[in-house]
Amino acid sequence: MTRVLVLYYSSYGHVRSLARAEAEGASSVPGTRVDIRRVPETVPDEVRQSAGFIADDTPVAAPADLEAYDAIIFGTPTRFGLMAGQMKTFLDQAGGLWARNALEGKVGAVFTSTGTQHGGHEATLLSTHVPLLHLGMVVVGLPYSFSGLTAGNEITGCAPYGAGTIAGADGSRAPTTAEMDGARYQGAHVARIAARLAGVDLRREVA
Structure with missing residues (x-):
């Protein structure tokens, strides 16, 4: 089995919705086992409640968990063109994995959400690739074989x-069908590449 982890942080639910779509896409590839986890919250409960953050009972991951997977798909909101602080705090604890090259050769990918069309989602995707490269991961994006990239x-x-979504300035815009399709496509794309790198014969798995 190829093991894929979808690891996310979500304040208002947009990234969580995309995470589920990423997992659906990865699960569609034969011989793939997918887990969905979230990074720990760093904001006090009273602040979460006053800000209207969603309640989320998704199991929490620890940095040590990452080593068990062939691919990790990271989901984070955009904060001024960068990943959310919660995701940064989590990755900052991966020094032990880095020291042992524990994630070298594993597939890494990123998806995001931002408030507005020019709110920095592409900058967030690209800047989040940086620590994945430091960890030795093989970074995978969303290829143009996904036709939604050229739709106008x-x-x-x-x-x-x-993959990503635009949440709207007030957070009221839910991910569209096209954005969810993009997340599913990326999830499947990551799973297929991870299987190839892990030496899994997909033709045999289908048979």
């Missing part, structure tokens, strides 16, 4: 650097 009939948060 609606605003989309998807980019060749990864």
Whole structure:
């Protein structure tokens, strides 16, 4: 089995919705086992409640868990063109994995959400690739074989650097069908590449 982890942080649910779509896409590839986990919250409960953050009972991951997977798909909101502090805090604890080259050769990918069309989602995707490269991961984006990247009939948060959604300035815009499709496509794309790197014969798995 190829093991894929979808690891995310979500304040208002947009990234969580995309995480589920990423997992659906990865699960569609034969011989793939997918887990969904979130990074620990760093904001006090009273602040979460006053800000209207979603309640989320998704199991929490620890940095040591990452080593068990062939691919990790990271989901984070955009904060001024960068990953959320919660995700940064989690990755900052991966020094032990880095020291042992524990994630070298594993597939890494990123998806995101931002408030507005020019709110920095592409910068977030690209800047989040940086620590994955330091960890020795093979970075995978969202290829143009996903036709939604060339559609011009609606605003989309998807980019060749990864899937995404535009939440709206007030957070009221839910991920569109096209954005969810982009996340599913990326999840499947990551799972297929991870299987090849792990030496899994997909033709045999299908048979």
